[in-house]
Amino acid sequence: MTALIRPTLLAGAALLLAFGAWQHLGPDSADAYESRDLVLDGSEPQTMDQFLTAVTGDVDKYWTDVFADAGLPEPRVGYSWIPAGQSVASACDDGTAMGDSAAAYCPGDDTIYISQKFASDIYSGALDQALPGSSQGYGGTIGDFAVAYIVAHEYGHQIQDELGLFGRGLPTVQLELQADCYAGAWAKSADQENRLEDGDLQEALGAALAVGDFDAGNPGHHGTPEQREQAWYGGFESGDPASCGSYLG
Numbered sequence: 677m678t679a680l681i682r683p684t685l686l687a688g689a690a691l692l693l694a695f696g697a698w699q700h701l702g703p704d705s706a707d708a709y710e711s712r713d714l715v716l717d718g719s720e721p722q723t724m725d726q727f728l729t730a731v732t733g734d735v736d737k738y739w740t741d742v743f744a745d746a747g748l749p750e751p752r753v754g755y756s757w758i759p760a761g762q763s764v765a766s767a768c769d770d771g772t773a774m775g776d777s778a779a780a781y782c783p784g785d786d787t788i789y790i791s792q793k794f795a796s797d798i799y800s801g802a803l804d805q806a807l808p809g810s811s812q813g814y815g816g817t818i819g820d821f822a823v824a825y826i827v828a829h830e831y832g833h834q835i836q837d838e839l840g841l842f843g844r845g846l847p848t849v850q851l852e853l854q855a856d857c858y859a860g861a862w863a864k865s866a867d868q869e870n871r872l873e874d875g876d877l878q879e880a881l882g883a884a885l886a887v888g889d890f891d892a893g894n895p896g897h898h899g900t901p902e903q904r905e906q907a908w909y910g911g912f913e914s915g916d917p918a919s920c921g922s923y924l925g
């Protein structure tokens with residue numbers, strides 16, 4: 677865990693907001709990150725670890741501005757980029773530590789957990805066909821902005837935590853689609869600053885389709901591919917995170 681830390685523990689929270697279910701089928705990928713597309717402030721990230729941190733900082737800056745405009749205190753969150761082959765304990769452990777498939781926000785320790793292997797496999801395309809949606813022909817995952825979508829989505833859950841949306845008994849799918857919408861709203865801000873390049877939009881839309889699932893009867897359902905794509909694009913089109921409240925019933 678590094679900067680942006682607010683070591684608040686939320687009593688009794690053991691909610692895990694994973695990005696979605698997936699299987700690791702691809703070969704190990706190098707964790708070297710070849711910088712392209714999304715233009716980030718400061719020095720160019722050279723590794724996935726650095727890229728995840730840079731995107732988190734970018735998303736954090738966006739939400740800090742949004743919250744300031746709304747008269748809210750600065751959002752703060754911890755993050756942990758899990759090295760390949762390792763696992764880390766979290767307040768969301770239910771017998772399984774966060775490992776190579778982790779991409780989650782844990783309200784219990786206010787921390788975003790993303791596996792560097794998972795992120796590298798998204799970036800390289802190794803997981804392209806292995807996700808619930810993409811395995812059925814919906815979308816695909818490759819490129820830096822697919823990874824950025826995941827980071828912004830998990831940060832969206834942290835925003836929901838800041839706004840007190842957990843503990844209201846909202847269905848998972850509503851929170852997931854709102855987090856996708858939040859990710860789109862952040863992407864819009866980057867686009868308005870001319871920091872997206874060709875392909876970024878498609879990378880995010882492809883990833884949103886790819887992580888959609890069809891298990892609508894399951895309480896853990898995160899939304900169908902179409903729902904997730906539309907939620908992300910809705911946030912991108914409006915550029916207004918308040919519009920994302922429409923996903924909450």
Ligand SMILES: [Zn+2]
Nearest residue numbers: 693694695852
């Ligand atoms: Zn989620």
